[in-house]
Amino acid sequence: MLFLLQATGKSSPGGMLSMLLPFILMFVVMYFLILRPQKKKEKDRKSLLSRIKKNDKVVTAGGLHGIIISVRENEVILRVDDAKDVKVKVDRSSIAAVVDVSHDEEEESSEPKEIAKESKDAK
Secondary structure, eight states, rough: OOOHHHHHOOHHHHHHHHHHHHHHHHHHHHHIIIHHHHHHHHHHHHHHHHOOTOOEEEEEEEOOEEEEEEEEEEEEEEEETTTEEEEEEEEGGGGGEEEEEEHHHHHHHHHHHHHHHHHHOOO
């Protein structure tokens, strides 16, 4: 039918829009199903890598489990075995997950004090 309209020289302005509409809809669906979640995942990963600190338990992309001893700009030193004091230097981007986050000594010591103060007030 489209060929008949083109052959006669009459084309409707809505015809071009109706041809582009499926491509536009396909791009919108791809954005919401693929591109947007990927950007969110990338943002979460950058956040994870920026928050790592000493004494965090991590897993590398290669499956190596260890505790962070030192954090530098682009590399991290992991303690893999306590008994033999095995240390491994890995790239910061190779950290896949943080298994256990270390707590600062200040945070741990301040919580019991607050609880003790509240219990004294309750008496």
